Each structure stands twice: as C-alpha cells, then as structure tokens.
Amino acid sequence: MIGQPLKMDASVASLCRPNVARFCVKVDVTKTLLKRFWIGNSSSRHWQYITYKDLPSFCSYCLMLGHSLDECRVLHPKLFKKDTNVGKKQQTQSSKKKDRIGVDKFKGKLSEP
Structure with missing residues (x-):
C-alpha cells in the first residue's frame, strides 16, 4: 500500500480517463517510497509505476x-x-x-x- 488515500481526481472518480489516476495520499516519509506496484485481474496484469508530485x-x-x-x-x-x-x-x-x-x-x- 502506498499510503492513506486523502483525495482523488474527478476523472478517476468518473472513470473518464482510465489510463491515468491521480490521488492525494498521506505517506510515511521515514519509509522508502514505492516506485511501482502490481495491479491486475484475471484478464490483465502489469506493474504500475508511481510518480510522486510536490513531496x-x-x-x-x-x-x-x-x-x-x-x-x-x-x-x-x-x-x-x-x-x-x-x-x-x-x-x-x-x-x-x-x-x-x-x-x-x-x-x-x-x-x-
């Protein structure tokens, strides 16, 4: 888990841009930040890379x-x-x-x- 979700972009909530997801997440800065995570279901799986902004x-x-x-x-x-x-x-x-x-x-x- 990246951190505690605080806010999500309106496009994520409405699913109008499924290829991009923007979240505001509370993270523990004393721990190493994740660079990617595994995402998938029965038909599709891949590594999702994370871009942090304004740390x-x-x-x-x-x-x-x-x-x-x-x-x-x-x-x-x-x-x-x-x-x-x-x-x-x-x-x-x-x-x-x-x-x-x-x-x-x-x-x-x-x-x-």
Missing part, C-alpha cells in the same frame, strides 16, 4: 521536514558555521566603532557600554 524535503538523519540530508545543520554543522561567523564579524566591527566611554562616533549619542 516535501525530508532529512533522514534528524527526521525533520523542510531540508534534505545534504542541507542538515545537525549532520553538517561546519557547513553552516560560516554564516554565523559573518554576523559575529559585523557585530565586532560595529563595536569597534564605539570609543571607550560608549559614545557612537557616527551618531554622536551616548550608548550603553
């Missing part, structure tokens, strides 16, 4: 939706450290612009030390 990104490492395994911050923390260092560099540069008594040289206003 969300899923990380099999941290089990979260929204990013793939290649983009996982838990699995690849070094890839994302650069982004946080950029923000820290900007903060330290802006703090260097203030002199020792806490006066912002550009605005001429007192700021908290």
Whole structure:
C-alpha cells in the first residue's frame, strides 16, 4: 500500500480517463517510497509505476521536514558555521566603532557600554 488515500481526481472518480489516476495520499516519509506496484485481474496484469508530485524535503538523519540530508545543520554543522561567523564579524566591527566611554562616533549619542 502506498499510503492513506486523502483525495482523488474527478476523472478517476468518473472513470473518464482510465489510463491515468491521480490521488492525494498521506505517506510515511521515514519509509522508502514505492516506485511501482502490481495491479491486475484475471484478464490483465502489469506493474504500475508511481510518480510522486510536490513531496516535501525530508532529512533522514534528524527526521525533520523542510531540508534534505545534504542541507542538515545537525549532520553538517561546519557547513553552516560560516554564516554565523559573518554576523559575529559585523557585530565586532560595529563595536569597534564605539570609543571607550560608549559614545557612537557616527551618531554622536551616548550608548550603553
């Protein structure tokens, strides 16, 4: 079984296009998705291939939706450290612009030390 059926295309319900079937199905993304299934009756049998549409990104490492395994911050923390260092560099540069008594040289206003 692919998953729990949620909706079906009107053409499937009316049987006006028997060669195409579109369903909205709830699937367990932690399990391997089926690529095909065996369909048949006494007169006709064949493998039916499945095309998935609009699947969300899923990380099999941290089990979260929204990013793939290649983009996982838990699995690849070094890839994302650069982004946080950029923000820290900007903060330290802006703090260097203030002199020792806490006066912002550009605005001429007192700021908290």
